[in-house]
Structures are given as structure tokens and as C-alpha cells.
Amino acid sequence: MTNAQTVVSIQNLNYFFGEGELQKQVLSEINLEVKAKEFVILTGPSGSGKSTLLSLIGCLRSVHQGSLKILGQELNGATKEQLVQMRRNFGYITQSSNLLDFLTVQQNIQMSLELQPDFSPKEARAKTAAILEAVGLAQKLDAYPGNLSGGQKQRVAIASALVTRPKLVLADEPTASLDKTAGRNVVALMHRLAKEQSSAVLIVTHDNRILDLADRIVNVEDGKLGLAFNQELSLVLPGFDDALLEKATTKPTLLTYESEEVIVHQGEPASKFYILLEGEVEIFQESPDEPPRLINHLSRGDYFGEVGLLRGGKRTATVRVAKNSEVKVMVIEEELFQLFLGNSELTKADIVRRLHQRVMTSHLSNALPNVDPSQIIAVASQAKAIRYGANSTIVKQGEVADKFYLILEGEAEVFVGDRHNELASSQMKAGEYFGNAQLVDGQKYPFTIRAGANTDIEVMVIDRESFCSLILKSNTNQDVVASVLRHRLMNS
Numbered sequence: 164m165t166n167a168q169t170v171v172s173i174q175n176l177n178y179f180f181g182e183g184e185l186q187k188q189v190l191s192e193i194n195l196e197v198k199a200k201e202f203v204i205l206t207g208p209s210g211s212g213k214s215t216l217l218s219l220i221g222c223l224r225s226v227h228q229g230s231l232k233i234l235g236q237e238l239n240g241a242t243k244e245q246l247v248q249m250r251r252n253f254g255y256i257t258q259s260s261n262l263l264d265f266l267t268v269q270q271n272i273q274m275s276l277e278l279q280p281d282f283s284p285k286e287a288r289a290k291t292a293a294i295l296e297a298v299g300l301a302q303k304l305d306a307y308p309g310n311l312s313g314g315q316k317q318r319v320a321i322a323s324a325l326v327t328r329p330k331l332v333l334a335d336e337p338t339a340s341l342d343k344t345a346g347r348n349v350v351a352l353m354h355r356l357a358k359e360q361s362s363a364v365l366i367v368t369h370d371n372r373i374l375d376l377a378d379r380i381v382n383v384e385d386g387k388l389g390l391a392f393n394q395e396l397s398l399v400l401p402g403f404d405d406a407l408l409e410k411a412t413t414k415p416t417l418l419t420y421e422s423e424e425v426i427v428h429q430g431e432p433a434s435k436f437y438i439l440l441e442g443e444v445e446i447f448q449e450s451p452d453e454p455p456r457l458i459n460h461l462s463r464g465d466y467f468g469e470v471g472l473l474r475g476g477k478r479t480a481t482v483r484v485a486k487n488s489e490v491k492v493m494v495i496e497e498e499l500f501q502l503f504l505g506n507s508e509l510t511k512a513d514i515v516r517r518l519h520q521r522v523m524t525s526h527l528s529n530a531l532p533n534v535d536p537s538q539i540i541a542v543a544s545q546a547k548a549i550r551y552g553a554n555s556t557i558v559k560q561g562e563v564a565d566k567f568y569l570i571l572e573g574e575a576e577v578f579v580g581d582r583h584n585e586l587a588s589s590q591m592k593a594g595e596y597f598g599n600a601q602l603v604d605g606q607k608y609p610f611t612i613r614a615g616a617n618t619d620i621e622v623m624v625i626d627r628e629s630f631c632s633l634i635l636k637s638n639t640n641q642d643v644v645a646s647v648l649r650h651r652l653m654n655s
């Protein structure tokens with residue numbers, strides 16, 4: 164790709180509508196390069212300036228400030244004639260197909276060729292037939308546009324735009340008038356033909372169902388180009404080497420979700436990791452016979468999905484788009500996620516830290532359902548994760564309880580009885596916790612707990628003060644809390 168011809172090269176481009184006091188800047192400091200064969204999608208909110216940028220590149224407007232070079236030719240300062248001349252190198256596709264109703268399909272396409280000086284009518288006929296074959300409409304040669312479906316019309320428009328083998332294809336919302344399947348088919352077709360002909364393609368679209376076809380997605384926000392995905396990713400998860408960044412971001416899977424849509428369901432198998440690029444999500448914990456409980460709120464730059472991937476393979480919570488928000492996520496498959504962990508110590512540490520915090524948050528919120536989630540998160544984020552070697556003692560029977568423990572990984576053995584007559588009474592595994600019931604009343608531990616005989620164990624530890632402050636904030640009588648905790652402990 165690096166040796167491919169640069170088709171579009173934009174530097175520090177600014178564009179304004181209106182004059183004097185009414186002047187409004189709609190594009191600011193745009194820098195962009197598109198090479199031959201690249202399939203680039205321009206996306207972004209309505210009114211952000213995408214169509215204006217496309218029309219500047221398409222030589223339908225004159226450049227005000229900055230540099231716009233197409234095929235090496237500077238267009239800032241170009242004459243009208245030069246702009247018209249340059250347009251011969253382009254194929255255009257618009258929202259509705261712009262076919263002339265009084266011409267047949269063949270005549271419509273042939274017209275694009277006849278506007279070019281270098282084709283004889285005979286050649287034009289042969290090329291028209293070939294491109295119609297390529298778009299699957301060979302049998303519609305003599306049909307009039309009025310007798311074609313929306314998808315067929317757009318395919319004719321693609322044939323028209325590509326029949327001249329243009330160096331650059333520009334498309335503004337080419338799927339806007341089509342249903343989901345037709346829209347995708349049309350863009351997939353454009354993709355295939357453009358690659359075969361080595362054309363560069365720039366598409367403006369709101370249609371998220373075609374984003375995966377792009378070699379590169381460029382975000383336009385408020386007249387500026389947003390961060391490229393590799394920059395975005397290195398902000399969220401720092402420390403990757405360039406090769407991994409490129410692997411992860413040249414063809415990112417991007418999905419969008421609407422207000423209150425569920426992205427991840429608790430209990431389902433986990434196979435993906437999500438980076439939140441836009442919008443806000445809420446995390447809910449669901450228990451039988453209880454309404455879902457809000458345990459966390461995430462916004463742009465956060466990620467989710469790591470708990471299921473790293474702990475047991477199942478989703479431990481439900482992730483839902485917040486009300487009135489629209490969410491865009493980058494989806495990372497498990498295999499790539501594992502590469503992330505192996506590639507950057509910084510990222511691994513960050514993910515493990517948040518994982519601990521989140522596992523902790525969900526267990527604490529289970530134990531203390533009335534406490535405000537933000538307070539639980541605050542305590543969980545200060546808790547320490549401690550590893551104990553196989554067989555080592557974590558708490559000792561008879562000592563005054565001073566901490567709350569949650570097992571993150573491995574198993575623990577519970578012993579009762581005195582030192583000379585100790586009995587193994589039960590086992591505790593990841594996700595279970597102890598120390599809570601005694602903490603509230605300042606009691607002594609009625610058991611000894613050790614790491615399992617053969618493996619290390621990792622536990623999260625909260626000190627008494629933080630734990631009790633949470634209970635005080637739970638708005639529930641402390642005796643009730645203590646008995647609920649005891650009950651939960653016994654059932655866990």
C-alpha cells in the first residue's frame with residue numbers, strides 16, 4: 164500500500180460558507196491522503212462537513228485555504244476549466260441514481276463514456292455491455308430506469324461511474340434510498356469493481372452496515388477529522404507496538420447500537436471485547452426474582468467484555484446503551500484480545516486492574532444491593548489484590564476480623580476446630596467472599612481459611628473501615644445487613 168499512487172492529498176484545508184459576519188467555518192485543518200485502490204469511508208454526525216469535503220475533492224467547489232492535490236495537481240487556485248478537466252478522472256455516485264429517464268440503461272452508461280474523448284462508439288458499446296455484465300444487469304440493457312428497482316438503478320449508477328475506469332470514485336450516501344440487503348450488495352459490488360480497476364474510493368455514509376467493507380474509516384466531527392482508529396486505540400489501551408496497532412485497526416469491526424439496546428447479555432458465552440468509541444452504556448447485574456441492578460456506567464474511552472473473557476467465559480453482567488444515547492463500539496475478537504494482553508505490559512496491567520475492580524464491584528453490589536454503585540466502585544478501586552501461595556493461611560480462627568476478602572482466582576479451604584483437631588469443613592472458589600459477616604460486628608473469625616493445597620490463590624482485600632462505611636451508606640439497619648450477609652455467605 165505504501166508504494167501505491169497517492170490519489171488525494173489534503174493539507175491544512177479550511178472551508179467557509181458565507182461572508183463577513185455571517186461567515187461560518189465548516190471544515191478546519193483537514194489533513195487526509197487516499198491512495199490508489201484504497202476504499203475509504205467518511206462517516207460522522209449530520210452537518211459535520213462530510214458532503215462539503217467530498218464536493219471539494221470532487222472539484223465541485225473551489226478550495227479557499229490550504230492544499231488539495233488530486234493526482235499530484237494542486238487545486239487551490241485552479242481555474243474553472245482545470246476543475247472541469249480534473250473531474251474527468253472521477254466517477255460519481257449519488258443518493259438517488261441520477262439516471263436520465265428517457266434513455267435506456269445502455270444509453271445512460273454509454274453517455275458517460277462518450278463524454279470522454281478517447282472512446283469510439285463501438286468501444287463504448289462493448290465496454291457498456293461488459294460493465295453491465297459485471298454488475299449483473301446484462302439482461303437490462305434496453306430497459307428504461309423507470310422499470311428498475313432502487314437497487315438495480317444504483318447498480319446502473321455504479322456501472323456508469325466505473326465504466327471509464329476512473330482513478331477516483333466519489334459516492335455520497337449511495338445506500339440512502341435502499342433497504343439493508345440491497346444497500347450492502349451495491350457497496351460490495353462497488354468495492355469489488357473498484358479493487359479490480361485499482362480505483363480509489365471515497366464514500367460518505369451514515370450506513371453502519373457497510374463499514375466493514377472499508378480499508379479505512381475516517382470520522383468527520385464538527386468540521387475536523389477525528390482520531391484515526393490506531394490513535395484512538397492507543398489512547399484507550401496504551402503501549403502496543405505498531406504492527407499490532409495496524410493489525411487491530413486497519414479493518415476494525417465497528418458496530419452501532421441505539422438507545423437502550425442490549426450489547427451483551429449476562430450469562431451468554433463471551434467471545435468479544437468492546438471499546439466504547441461513542442456514547443454511554445450502563446452495566447446491570449441480573450439476579451433471579453430481582454429487578455436488574457445498575458452497577459456501573461461507562462463512557463467514551465472505556466472498554467468492557469474483559470471480565471467474561473478472562474474469568475470463566477461467560478458474561479457476568481448485561482451491558483445496555485444508556486437512555487437517549489447512541490453507541491459506537493470497536494469489537495475485538497478474543498484471539499486479538501489475547502494478543503493485546505501479550506503485547507503490552509501497560510495494557511495488561513490496566514485490564515487486570517479494571518477486571519479486579521469490576522469483579523469486586525459486582526460481588527459487592529450483590530452483597531450490598533442498596534449501596535449507590537459509585538460508592539461501591541470507589542471502594543472496589545482502592546481494594547488490593549493479594550496472592551497467597553498454596554496452603555498459606557489467609558485468616559486464622561480466633562483473630563479479630565479486620566478485612567473483607569473476595570476470591571478472584573483459585574480455591575480456598577475452610578477449617579474449623581482447634582489447632583490440634585482441625586477439620587476441613589468446606590471449599591470456597593473464585594467469586595466467593597468471607598470476613599464480611601464478622602466485620603460488621605467486630606467479631607473473631609470462627610474459621611481458618613487457607614489457600615488450596617496445590618495452587619496459588621488471588622484474593623481482593625478491603626479494610627474494615629471502607630467496608631463498614633459502605634454498610635453505613637446502605638441505608639439499612641446494620642443488624643439486617645449483617646444477617647443478610649451471613650445468609651448470603653452461607654448460601655454462597
Ligand SMILES: Nc1ncnc2c1ncn2[C@@H]1O[C@H](COP(=O)(O)OP(=O)(O)OP(=O)(O)O)[C@@H](O)[C@H]1O
Nearest residue numbers: 180181187189207208209210211212213214215216
Ligand atoms: N450552501 C451552504 N451555505 C451555508 N451553510 C452550508 C451550506 N451547505 C452546507 N452548509 C452547512 O455546512 C455544514 C456542513 O454541511 P455538510 O452538508 O457538509 O454536512 P454533512 O456532514 O455532509 O451532513 P449530512 O450527513 O447531514 O449530509 C452544516 O452545518 C451545513 O448546515
